[in-house]
Amino acid sequence: MIHYTHPNRILVALDCIIFGFDGEELKLLLIKRNFEPERGKWSLMGGFLKEDEDLESAAQRILFDLTGITNTYLEQLQTFGAVNRDPVERTISVVYYALVNIQDQDLNAIRSHNASWIGLNEKPNLIFDHNTMVEQALHRLRYKAALHAIGFELMPEKFTIPQLQKVYEAIYTKQLDRRNFSRKILSTDLLIGTGEKDTASVTKKGQLYRLNAEKYQQYLTDYVSFFPELTLA
Amino acid sequence: MIHYTHPNRILVALDCIIFGFDGEELKLLLIKRNFEPERGKWSLMGGFLKEDEDLESAAQRILFDLTGITNTYLEQLQTFGAVNRDPVERTISVVYYALVNIQDQDLNAIRSHNASWIGLNEKPNLIFDHNTMVEQALHRLRYKAALHAIGFELMPEKFTIPQLQKVYEAIYTKQLDRRNFSRKILSTDLLIGTGEKDTASVTKKGQLYRLNAEKYQQYLTDYVSFFPELTLA
DNA sequence: GCAAAAGTGTTTCCGGTACACCCATGT
DNA sequence: ACATGGGTGTACCGGAAACACTTTTGC
Incomplete structure (x- = not known):
């Protein structure tokens, strides 16, 4: 060649x-490094x-290695290339972020990598520039979720509207009006009622919906102002 | 090490x-390669x-080499890493896009690189995956410009509101209502009237404005729905 | 019956859009 | 005078936000 x-x-x-x-909180899958460099500290996978290997394939490979998850939302965030970002050797890092259904995970894979789900509020300090990466990913997530219908990616197969609302409230750390939320989501035609009821709920059981896959494809590419009231600072 | x-x-x-x-059209600065590989064909710089060298510094260096321009809007777009994107050798490319005031350019630098400004409609076929890069950059530009006040980056120091409108019309290839445009822009408080009149205009000379630098800093980071009516497909 | 969560309806208000009209300049 | 383009005002409409009320379930 x-x-x-x-x-x-x-x-x-x-x-x-x-x-x-997890139904309450937005979480990150982080690993406690049992390898060098920076053994014992927390980092991204x-x-x-x-x-x-294509870049995107590599990201999928890494995600699969850790979680066993294959088909999920995966988007390139940004490439980080400061000269001294990695003290071992000059390395640039192409960063991807993924939205996964926490129930699809392969617990064995996760355990073998010494990984855990950690709530955003309990995030430990991470090595290198990984803190910045997470910050930026969160910013992007907020940005995207306000304009496109990607909140569903974090949900299980079937879910209720109040459950979905909690996702958005977690993303924006803000309470949303139950009634307006429901109306807005239903008006998109993105949800299909299954007739089933949420058995987990203690009080009134909400209806379980599933995603309208066809409609969803449109919404992923189309711009939609999902939550204009949220400031995306 | x-x-x-x-x-x-x-x-x-x-x-x-x-x-x-250039006052009428959105243009790209492209080079006609007088070097290998793909000599004679068009490409990005x-x-x-x-x-x-940091990634961002490298992008600035490349931009400066070609145009002599230093302080301008420069944002990382995406990193392209398909295995065969460069037929010579496996190469990944970190792509940046810049918005420059076309009047600030250094004509000698541009000439020595065999570069020319080419209207988006006259864009020739580019080498490798550069066509995709441009497509994606345009998409990002439309996205950003609808949500943040970056149209100004393409303007000279002083400009009239109708001139600014032409920038947005070029970005979206869509006619905008003169009266609503003016009101919306002025309501942001981003412009400061200079009192001077546009001498170039043939008929009624419009007022020249300059950017309110302080306000502008806020608007760059803040989310602002500049043109909700524009579909960002 | 009561508390807690889910579902539906109504009114108000603001911002975007469409439109009409006036002003300045050069020929 | 008139054509061209810049500047300002107004009315309407739709969608978002703020509200109240009813229903289901478990204790």
Whole structure:
């Protein structure tokens, strides 16, 4: 193979920010490193880009290794390339963020990587520039969720409208009006009622809905002002 | 220096998508390659990341080399990393896009790189995945400009409101209502009237405004629905 | 019966849009 | 005078926000 006459080949890493929702709180899947460098500290799940691998494939591989999850929302966030961001060696990191249904996870895979779900409020300090990455991912998530219908990605197969509302309240750390929320969501035609009731609930059992997959495809690409009232500072 | 025991160091390139506005049309600064590979074809301006250089600095360096412009809007778009995107050698490319005031350019620098401003409608076919990059940059520009006040970045120091309107009409290829546009822009308090009149205009000379730098800083980070009526498909 | 959560309806208000009219300038 | 383009005001309409009321369930 022909090569460029350029000397500076650089190590390319990927890091994954994995968001999940447990019904109450927005959580991150973080690993407590049992390997060098920075053994014993917390970090995002990462890895290196292989020679014969697309960027997106590499991100999927890393996500799968940790969780066993394959088909999920995965989007490139940003590439971080400060000279000294990794003290071991010059490395640039292409960062992806994922929204996963926390129930789909493979507990064995997670355990073997020494990973845990940690609420955003309890997030420990992370190595390198991983704190900045998380901050930026959260910002992007808020941005996206206000304009596109991606909140569903954090839900299980079937869910009630109040459950969905909790996702949005967790994303924006803000209370939303139950009545307006319900009306807005239903007006999008994105949900299909299953007739079933939420057995988990203690009091009045809400109706379980599932996603209208067809409509959802449109909403992912189309711009939709989901929550204009939320300031995206 | 310690190194990771990982073999796959990869060539990291940067490409810059440079938008400009000539008063009528949205333009791209493209180069007709007088070097290999793909000599004679059109491409974005690019370069390789150096060992001791931040990503953002590298993008600024490339932009400066081509235009002589330093302080301008520059934002990382996305990193492109398909295995075969560069037929010469595996290379990932971190892409930035810039919004420049077309009058600030250094014509000598541009000429020496064999570059020209080309209207979006006359864009030639570009090498590699550069067409996709431009497409995506345009999408991002439309997205951003609808939510944040970045249209000003394409304007000269002083400008009239109708001139600014033409920028937005060029970005969205859509006619906007003169009266509503003016009211919306003025309501933001982003413009400061200079009292001077636009000498270029043939008929009624419009008032020249300049940017309220302080307010502008707020608007860059804050979310503002500038043009909710524009679909951001 | 009561508390807690889910579901539905109504009114108000603001902001976007569409429109009409006036002003300044050069020919 | 008139054509061209800049500047300001107003009325309407739709969607978001703020409210009240009813229903279901478990204790």
